[in-house]
Amino acid sequence: MKRAAIVAIGMLLSTAPAWGLTATVADGPGVARGYWWYEAPKPVSPDKAEMDAxxxxxxxxxxxxxxxxxxxxxxxxxxxxxxxxxxxxxxxxxxxxxxxxxxxxxxxxxxxxxxxxxLAHPELNARAANPLVGEARDALGAHKDDIRRQYLRTHGNEFALVMFDRASCGYCRVQWPILQRFQEEMGWQVSRMDIEQRPGLGQRFGVEVTPTTMVIRRGSQQRMVIATGIETYPNLLQMAYQAIKLLTGDIRPEQWLTGAGEEDGFFDALANGPVSPGDPRVVGGDLIAAGGRKP
Structure with missing residues (x-):
């Protein structure tokens, strides 16, 4: 009886792979560990860089x-x-x-x-164009405002302002009087269009948010959004000024932050030469500055 039991156990162990009693390969190809085999993990050696002084x-x-x-x-x-x-x-x-x-x-x-x-090169110095004294800053602000207003009045017959709104838009009722002030002071035509009553307008002009204020050039396809939501009158004035300058070609996109009266000065991005490869002054790989001079 004992002999039969021993033979049975031997047969069982010899057929272990078929019974799924073999563990995964641990030490490389051809070397396996049994199901009940235990091997302590090898100690991890500390990083040599940490050991070195x-x-x-x-x-x-x-x-x-x-x-x-x-x-x-x-x-x-x-x-x-x-x-x-x-x-x-x-x-x-x-x-x-x-x-x-x-x-x-x-x-x-x-x-x-x-x-x-x-001091030797004032064109590189912001203080030459941005005085820190209070009285001078007030005078500079008034000068810039006069330039903006004169420029906008000059182009009043060429452009118009349109505000897209909805009857249910409470913000539109706040923005509209600001546009009316613009009309009174600048002499522009200002109108409002309800995109709910005329749904095709919103799709045509790409307007989804109200109020949206847009500059439109008469007799052309040129237009530009200058305000989305409520905008203050000074900001509306500045955005309209920049938009007209861009649409008429008086400034390039790189000069969008160039304010009134800052052309060719410290705050003009293109005052001392091109800053992008798309600038027409980039000729044959050479950067040609204003007046044909190489910077």
């Missing part, structure tokens, strides 16, 4: 350091910081702060030379 960076003499580029100096400062924080010695920490002091003095020297450069 932080190396002491080589700090060059000052005569050589002054020739280094700022990115290279920044990397050296970072290396010295890590080293000093690791060893925590007075000399290592002092070397770190010596490098920081060098970087500080170099930055201050750059700022000083910058002031001299801006």
């Amino acid at each position: 932080v190396a002491k960076p080589a700090i060059p003499p000052m005569a050589e350091l002054v020739k280094w580029s700022p990115p290279r100096i920044a990397r050296l400062i970072e290396q010295q910081r890590d080293y000093a924080a690791t060893v925590l010695t007075v000399d290592a920490v002092a070397d770190f702060w010596r490098l920081e002091d060098f970087a500080r003095r170099k930055a201050r020297a750059f700022a000083g030379v910058t002031q001299l450069a801006l």
Whole structure:
């Protein structure tokens, strides 16, 4: 009886693969582990970089350091910081702060030379076009407002303002008096169109939100949205001014932020030459500045 049991167990073990009693391959091709076989996981060795001590960076003499580029100096400062924080010695920490002091003095020297450069080249200085004194700023604001108003009145017969609205739009009732003020002061034709009563208008002009205020050029397909929702009168004035300048070709898209009276000045993106490859002044790969001069 015992012999029969032993034979049966031997047959069972010999047919283990068919019974699904073999575990997955663990050690490579052809080496399997049994179902009840246990092998402790191999210890994970720590990262060698973490075991190694932080190396002491080589700090060059000052005569050589002054020739280094700022990115290279920044990397050296970072290396010295890590080293000093690791060893925590007075000399290592002092070397770190010596490098920081060098970087500080170099930055201050750059700022000083910058002031001299801006005085020598006022076209690069914002203060030449943007005074900080209160009285001068008020005078500049009034001057810009006069330029905008004169320009808009000059083009009043060429353009019109249209506000698209709905009868159920409460914001439209707030925006409409602002457009009426524009009509009274600028002499433009201003009209409103209900896109619920004339649903084809919204699809034709791409209007979904009300109120939407649009500049339309008479006798052409040119039009441009200048306000979506409620817009203040000064902002509406400025947006209409910029839109007319763009539609008439007086400015390029890159000059959209160029305000009234800022043409060819510090705040004109194209004052000192092209800034994009689409600019017509980019000829044969050379950047030709205004007046035919190379910048």
